[in-house]
Amino acid sequence: MKVLDTALFASQALRRAPMRTSMMLLAIAIGVAAVVTLTGVGEAARRFVSAEFASLGTNSLIVLPGKADTSGSGLTGMLIGETARDLTLDDVIAIARNPRITRVAPVVVGAGNASWRSRSREVTVIGTSADMREIQRWELQAGRFLPQLDLDVASPVCVVGSIIAEEVINSNRVVGEWLRIGDVRCRVLGVMAQGGISGAFNLDESVFLPVANAQQLFNSPGVFRIIVETRERADMDPIRRYIVDTVRERHQGVEDITVITQDAVLSTFDSIFGVITMALAGIAAISLLVAGVLIMNVMLVAVSQRTSEIGLLKAIGATHNQIVAIFLTEAAWLAALGAACGLGVGYTVSYGLGVAYPILDFRAPVWASAAAVAIALISGVVFGLAPARRAAKLDPVFALTR
């Protein structure tokens, strides 16, 4: 029997039993679609988080007060935000002396009250430097960011988040107005673009001051963290060592800071989301396996329903291998068609999700689609093999009496 004829014979058997065929296609398609959609969702989350972190710049370091276990990622220290001995502006200035460091942005954060004429509001006050904007790639909708000042120089200026601009300052020209923060008046230099979130802070509801002003406001010399940008990526390691050494020297030989790289954060998140994606893929793969078992069951039913056809094929001279080939080809057709439908459905659902949530990218990774199709084909053939062999082994005399 020719390969093409076998394929045609098998596809004809499927086409002329549309109900049975569509049930099996459905089972396989659901499995494949589940793999594509679920891994797409996992990947979307991972990409979103990575992109958010990557926007911080890939050659920047974050210096935190307190010593976290560096054998881990340093992330725990950052998340818990444990404080030991404070970092000070003088530490920042000392660090900034290294010529391989292009930008330094200390960060001081606290709550404060912002008022304009009779209006006032609780705001997040972020004290930082002009470099912060370049490191974080923040956009402004009006005016400009904080000026380049020496870090320990205070200046009565501020930049406001978009919500502050709308809710507190009731004027059509926000830039140039005077805003009172605590009991200090400062001139508004610019308004941040909408929608910025940095870590836990909603930038829309924040007010930015030069770091020295913020320290006066909070009456504290401490720095919450320092973000350092190096000239090149290759500088990251030497600079990390340089920072640790410099601060230890200044802190009487005690190493009480943690330096983390974006890489560490990114790779931690990558591995977390990698696990999530794998888990989703695992769930989906199980549904594929279930589809495979379904194929086997339906093929077994098909074999017993078609016992007399098998007997007849044997009576007119079909060999063992020909009958295996016929039934296996049917299973392979089902798996291939089911996989194709599943890919179609999966990509359609992912596309739909993408339309519904445009900030996320739900495209399934190629490996997941490939694996889904491969598992569908393999399980179709593997689970199709037992029924096919059972068919081929039937005793023709027995089969013909069915």
Place this chain on the structure above:
Amino acid sequence: MIKLRGICRDYEVGDETVHALDHIELDIAAGEYISIMGPSGSGKSTLLNILGLLDKPTAGIYELDGSDVSDLPDDHLAQVRRQKIGFIFQSFHLVSRLTAHENVELPMLLMGTNKKERRQRAEEVLDSVGLRSRLDHRPDQLSGGERQRVAIARAIVMRPSFLLADEPTGNLDSKSGGEIISIVEDLNSQGIGLVVVTHDPDLGDRARRHLRMVDGRIHSDNPRKSA
């Protein structure tokens, strides 16, 4: 040429042994026309299945066209069956999803004959059994007699040496039964050996040689009485 020597076919049922065939000795020459009759359970179908290589004897020697086929492996038997034997069943055994010509093409499909030749030969053979106008009908669109004619077309499309029919008219009324018989007798007159198992004495009498089976043995083997 068929030669059976000491053919037995035993079935183990529980701890009893049923001797469906009990030391059968039989020679069938090319182009013979034989009827097999006998009471129910006497082993007629079992004998026909052995003759058609669908079933293997428990003991004995079967020679077909000079070569021993009693111990051939299954796939080899399938090949011999494809080339030398045509079956006709009481219940037709057409594949219900396939049209008349597709059913007739099946043996050639297994052979690997190309599509054009398949189609052409199927049409010729269906034409010869009077189904020219039913090529694309499926079995459920055909009458019983027409279905049996499709089955005959399928049985002879490979030009076998023997046509084995197990109660071919059992499911048919006497008119279409008569048509079927005249078709197979016509084929016999063209040289195909014909073995018909039947319960119908009139039909059995038409054969040139009458076998009567009782309890797995050939009870009598007579030429047609020239009336």
